[in-house]
Amino acid sequence: MADSNITKRALASSLKTLMEDTPFEKIQIGQICERCEMHRKSFYYHFMDKYDLLNWIFDSEIASYVQMHIDPLDTNQHIQRMRQAYHYLYENRDFYRKALKIEGQNSFKSHFRDFIQSHIKSQAIYFLYEDLDEFELNVLSDVALSLIENWLMDLNCMSPDEMTDRTLRLLNRKYNFITNS
Structure with a gap:
């Protein structure tokens, strides 16, 4: 569970950083993963899509x-x-x-x-x-x-x-x- 939260937080941090300069609609899963040096499989293991990640940020914080x-x-x-x-x-x-x-x-x-x-x-x-x-x-x-x-x-x-x-x-x-x- 601890590793899962570390991964989720890294993906969340990546999305937050990307949203500083890029409209959400233009952010792609690959960009989120690349920013935190993860594979797309890791993203999809934890989240269905970027909307799910965004909602997780809210829910967890x-x-x-x-x-x-x-x-x-x-x-x-x-x-x-x-x-x-x-x-x-x-x-x-x-x-x-x-x-x-x-x-x-x-x-x-x-x-x-x-x-x-x-x-x-x-x-x-x-x-x-x-x-x-x-x-x-x-x-x-x-x-x-x-x-x-x-x-x-x-x-x-x-x-x-x-x-x-x-x-x-x-x-x-x-x-x-x-x-x-």
Whole structure:
């Protein structure tokens, strides 16, 4: 397993470096492999395609902030987790700005939305005290994705701490999210 993660991280680093100067659509698997001195077989052993690699980068890096074990009823832990996730996105905003622009069926934006939706669904019961129906879940997922995307795409985007505070103010106003701060 350790060797597998080393290989995946090398491929991820290669893709990130290539995306600094090359549009994602123009990056080929061969370029990713060549940059980290691996064979194409190694790539395909771990990933189906470059979209899968891009999604793995997100899942392995930011998801660790959001999925770490916390007390589901401790609002302060949820706030801290949100703040850490915003800091990560902010520090890697150039990469995610490019990732969010990728179009198509396997786009990162679609993967990110699915991730957001899953997270909202799993947390809604603790903060809204009820399950969301499909319509509400879709609307909240779209709003959250749009909120984050607009923030990251703004060339003068606010700091992650300000983004956290403003998100919490909005949630508190609309959903009484903050109960003990």
